Amino acid sequence: MKSGRRESDLIKKLKNPKLKNEAFKDLLDLYQERLYWHIRKIVVTHDNANDVLQNTFIKIYKGINNFKEQSSLHTWMYRIAYNESIRFLDTNKIKPSLNLNDSNSDYLNNLTQDVYFDGDEIQLKLHSIISKLSEKQQRVFQMKYFDDLSFREISEILEVSDNTLKSSYYSAVKTIEEEIIADTLQTN
């Protein structure tokens, strides 16, 4: 069965009050983990991601009847997860910026204090490099590289044009490559 057909069937079941709960369990099986990691990279800690994930699925459950299918279900859910994450950061006044040189960085403090972060020096370095990107570049890079979303999907989630996203992404990749090369040379 093709993915479009399966998605369509799942949407129909989710909109049917009698089948909704069963279909929602399927939806959780399929998307819980993907949305969790999407959220985790934005809100950083596991506890925060856990809260936002729960809110996200409650919103999806409540709002599924209003889903007009103008985008794919999966893009629609990512958009809800993204918006919930940003709202969480705003509500808790957590700065999304990650700068390891800044000892007051909320991101750094949250990251290193999280018991479910066990990154080594190299991983911290990658966080450090990503933190030097603009917020938009960070989001695009994370969605494209780790979440494996297409530019079209990211543009629907962030409501930014494809060309702007591509420019941001390739600029981010170039910056990261340069930073890794510079770090490697410095180490050697």
Add this chain to the structure above:
Amino acid sequence: MAKTNKNNKNHMEQSGNRFLKDDIHKKELAQEHKEYLGMDVPDNYFSDSKDRILSSLPSENVQKHTVFGLKPYIAYPLAASFLILVGIFVWLRNDTKAIDPTITNTETIQSLAVDSDDFLVTSLLVEDDNLDAFLDDFIVNEILVEAELSEQQLENIFINSLFVEDSLINSYIDASLIENIIF
């Protein structure tokens, strides 16, 4: 390792199966985030989380069936407007009925007034606006007509007296005059 993972993911994307990825991809997700970003999750987190999310879902409200299938925010104003219109209609009808008896009573009074000899009492029941008309009617109907009739009757008495014998003339005139004055 990283290169291999990305190649696998690209292959999956190319196959067009972007919507529902299998468990292998989920393992990749967890591995990737642990490997690249040092991010981990508690054991059995996702199965526990699923139960927590399901238990926190709001109970589905049964949709209420409304009259004519109208939503409350449309139905209530419509019902209120309908009631107001009915209220205005009933009020106007009652108001019209309230005016009619007044008019009827006035007409009755006026008709009674014409028939009545008691001009002063009748005039008390006539409204100020209608007083001039009432006076005009009274003068025409009561005074002028009565005067005309009286004059006519006097002439009849005179003419009839011509045919009455002389011996009876005095009693006839007395009776006719008295009758004319009384009635």
